[in-house]
Amino acid sequence: MVVERGARTGRDGSPRLLREINDRAAIEALLREGPLTRAELEDVIGLSKPATATLLNRLEGDGVVRRGELRGGNRGPRAQTWYVNGALAHVAGVSVTPNDVDVVISDITGDSRVEHRSPMPSGDTDAVLSAFGDALTAAAAKVGLRTDELAHVVVGAQGAVDPATGHLGFAPHLPGWEGFDVPGRLGELLGTEVTVENDVNLVALVEMDEGRARDVRDFVLVWLGDGVGSAVVVNRALLRGATGGAGEIDWMHVPDRAGRDTGSDRRGGRFGKLVEPGAIMALARAHGLEAADGEDAIRKAASDPGAREFLTDYARRVATGLAGVVSVLDPELVLLSAGIAQAGGTALAELVAAQLHELVVPRTPVETARISGNPVRAGALRAAIGLARERVFGLSTTAAGVLPASAE
Structure with a gap:
């Protein structure tokens, strides 16, 4: 399930807009800091105790946040913690090379649920697309999902997508991937929104977020x-x-x-x-x-x-x-x-x-660069999470600012 929480205002403009702003601030704090008590959330977003309590009740009622563990010391009652409901949306980050398809699926909080790697055959377009679809389907099935239940998929590939045609150019190392609308075909294949991005661009994205x-x-x-x-x-x-x-x-x-x-x-x-x-x-x-x-x-x-x-x-x-x-x-x-x-x-x-x-x-x-391991897949996942958070919560993120939400 995906809950849409884009900015809306009532006829008089302000009360509803203020609620949206406060909700976003709270969600952003919980995503950034992890589970927080009401008092800790008050300190972060600067609202009063009653206003924060009302906000949490509203978000819990909408299914956006959930109650976590109780937290406290030896003196006094323990305090309830709250966290963002990761099940609101799941996304996939994918690295495609001439040799394999490397997939990671996470929930909207960034909690990785599964990693999956499959070989990539060398062949015609139908063969490579079939292998790609099978890899995503297998990865999603491991966490009980279908590919059309993913909020967004970001694919990192060698070469670059022409924004006018969706064709992948500068990619002689990826036979079978040229000459067609790559994001469009993958979107039809998976039943969800797909962004295809140059692999090195995705590495730059993750370096912007958590690297040098x-x-x-x-x-x-x-x-x-x-x-x-x-x-x-x-x-x-x-x-x-x-x-x-x-x-x-x-x-x-x-x-x-x-x-x-x-x-x-x-x-x-x-x-x-x-x-x-x-x-x-x-x-x-x-x-x-x-x-x-x-x-x-x-x-x-x-x-x-x-x-x-x-x-x-x-x-x-x-x-x-x-x-x-x-x-x-x-x-x-x-x-x-x-x-x-x-x-x-x-x-x-x-x-x-x-x-x-x-x-x-x-x-x-x-x-x-600071990020090692598989930075292309890491960048693809971070981009997918950012695009999903923009859609679900209306949050502005680095990924949402630099990557298109979907191909035309």
């Missing part, structure tokens, strides 16, 4: 993993571009400024090909560094002063790709994310900053 960009208005996040991309945030909103392709730096052509020759076109080549794991291994071999894979090479070099020349060469490549972006946008911060960035840590970030500052005027700091 919490207090930053303008920043660029660069994804250094099996794929290469970036997210651009201006004034706390994602910059998408006319076709949804803002931040798609993988195909940007840049010169190879590494000191050692690895056979690349020194005059200019695809940025993604210069910084992806295969290129890292070639650069490591040119420096005489043995490693199991690209992340291993970066991790070893970050902790070994003797491999600093190799790490500096890699930082030169990253900085060369960033230079044009930073020169145009002049952001407050550049964040390096994904496995390669995490492997390099502070050592890589400092070298990229030093190389970048040789190429551009802005003294933009470069740091490693």
Whole structure:
């Protein structure tokens, strides 16, 4: 069940509007702080004891809040706590890669109910959509839900959705997902609202909410993993571009400024090909560094002063790709994310900053993103929760401010 609580006013305007404002303040406090007693809620939202009691009774009657455990010490009666009814809505956050579909379902409070991962077949559109639908259906069934009972589903995918057509572009790594209205088809398949968002944009969203960009208005996040991309945030909103392709730096052509020759076109080549794991291994071999894979090479070099020349060469490549972006946008911060960035840590970030500052005027700091694990899925879930809270409670959230509620 989804309870709609959008802002409404009575004919005279004020009493009903004030109730809505107070209700939202209380709901927001309970979502942020967790279960609170009436007295604790009074302190947070600044209402009187009678007004808070009336508010809680009203929200309980509407099914929005529930009574929790009693709380208290050794002296005096224990106090009743209240919490938001998570069963009001459930949402799903999904990460789609060429290899799998990774799903997490939570209630509207953010309490994760189930995680589910299924392989993604390589094939035509019908095959990949069928696998996607089966994965969501299996995940929802584990918590006794149908997919059409989910309030919102946010899908993080490589590439970008054209806002005019719903087509997924810049996604050669996702065969079977191109050439059709992706949000529209998925919405029909699942029977609910679906938002498809670029995977790196979702990582930027979660960094804004709980990572290193919490207090930053303008920043660029660069994804250094099996794929290469970036997210651009201006004034706390994602910059998408006319076709949804803002931040798609993988195909940007840049010169190879590494000191050692690895056979690349020194005059200019695809940025993604210069910084992806295969290129890292070639650069490591040119420096005489043995490693199991690209992340291993970066991790070893970050902790070994003797491999600093190799790490500096890699930082030169990253900085060369960033230079044009930073020169145009002049952001407050550049964040390096994904496995390669995490492997390099502070050592890589400092070298990229030093190389970048040789190429551009802005003294933009470069740091490693804080959110690790599966940040794409985490960002998708946070976006889905934010969109559901906007719909159910009328709350303004970061996700609701930067992501469209649904595709046209």
